Amino acid sequence: MRTRILAFVLGVTALAVPVLAQTDQLPLPPAVEKDLAARAANVTEVTLGRNMLAFAAKFMNGKDKDEAATRQLIDGLDGIYVRSYEFDKEGQYSTDEIEQLRKYFETSEWSPIVRERERKTGETTDVMVKLVNGETHGMFILTAEPKELTIVLILGPIRMDDLGKLKGIGGLGALGDVEKSTHSKDKGKESGAEKNAPGKDKGKDKDKKGGDQ
Amino acid sequence: MRRLWLIPLGLIALLIPVSVVLAGGEGGFDGVVRSIESRYHVRATRIPFMGLISMISEKATQKGVSDLHVAEFESFSGPVDGDELNRMVETKLGSGWERIIRETSHNGDKQTLIFIRPQGERMGLFVVDLDGHELDVVEVSVDPNHLNENIGHYGHRHVSEKDRDESD
Numbered sequence: 170m171r172t173r174i175l176a177f178v179l180g181v182t183a184l185a186v187p188v189l190a191q192t193d194q195l196p197l198p199p200a201v202e203k204d205l206a207a208r209a210a211n212v213t214e215v216t217l218g219r220n221m222l223a224f225a226a227k228f229m230n231g232k233d234k235d236e237a238a239t240r241q242l243i244d245g246l247d248g249i250y251v252r253s254y255e256f257d258k259e260g261q262y263s264t265d266e267i268e269q270l271r272k273y274f275e276t277s278e279w280s281p282i283v284r285e286r287e288r289k290t291g292e293t294t295d296v297m298v299k300l301v302n303g304e305t306h307g308m309f310i311l312t313a314e315p316k317e318l319t320i321v322l323i324l325g326p327i328r329m330d331d332l333g334k335l336k337g338i339g340g341l342g343a344l345g346d347v348e349k350s351t352h353s354k355d356k357g358k359e360s361g362a363e364k365n366a367p368g369k370d371k372g373k374d375k376d377k378k379g380g381d382q
Numbered sequence: 383m384r385r386l387w388l389i390p391l392g393l394i395a396l397l398i399p400v401s402v403v404l405a406g407g408e409g410g411f412d413g414v415v416r417s418i419e420s421r422y423h424v425r426a427t428r429i430p431f432m433g434l435i436s437m438i439s440e441k442a443t444q445k446g447v448s449d450l451h452v453a454e455f456e457s458f459s460g461p462v463d464g465d466e467l468n469r470m471v472e473t474k475l476g477s478g479w480e481r482i483i484r485e486t487s488h489n490g491d492k493q494t495l496i497f498i499r500p501q502g503e504r505m506g507l508f509v510v511d512l513d514g515h516e517l518d519v520v521e522v523s524v525d526p527n528h529l530n531e532n533i534g535h536y537g538h539r540h541v542s543e544k545d546r547d548e549s550d
Contacts, residue, residue, distance in 0.1 A: 212464075212485070214483065215483055220480065224498075
């Protein structure tokens, strides 16, 4: 009898866990997200979980190449999260908060591939990738402008070459730049051009580390 | 020992109120509209012949769009707590719906919530949009394949070519 009861309780728990586990929250420190949202004039959130991506992939029948590539790209993804915060005034978020976000991803699994600092505009861009056995399994993009902050997090296996295909999705326009930067880097490699040649971009610090896995 | 059967019964009894609360009585489109009406003390403008309009749109789009529901709230006053509105809509819609987009302004005069629900080969779309003094609630069932073809037909290609030119 006790075994049956135990089995029943376990069964109920097993049924309840997936319901409780479903979340639309960005896997970031929740306090940071809430604080930023509280101060922002406008907040835009795009949340595409694994189920939604799989559902979307179902309707990309691959009649053209772009669609087929997008389907391939999103099919295995675990999620795409975009958070965009627009502020009324400059200085409504601190550099500490940005640093907190960066540090959250500064683990052994995540490697920075792009680090861009525009001195004139104060704009910064950070791109980090999660590497698992030499393959990209996640991407974190943080773009900070004086009055705007955008966070993009893509989880799951990513094919860097196809990444630009997602730029049409709201808030993922930056992915076009990531694709361009990986392509230009490849061209640079082919032509033997020197990466990050000093003095090339005045007022701009650019540091691309990625892809040399 | 025989009374051990009371444990699972107790568990079920505990779970039932939770599921009832989650269901929140009337759910779906009507549930959301009613809760907005009662929470913000407003009345939705009912669009006459909505059923007929829905049927016509279904025929006109060759089942691309169906089950259209629209509720319009005019003269919506007072700021809206985005979190509260989001929670209310999520609770009333119930399981199966996933919010994919949320746009909210700090002063509460602009709120957009877009939910999606897979319906086999179709997709349920639920939109709540507040802009100033007007709030619209729309539920529609669409055929994504149909939508895809139309998007491709009317502009996607143009954008792609432009993008390609830019990237070149």
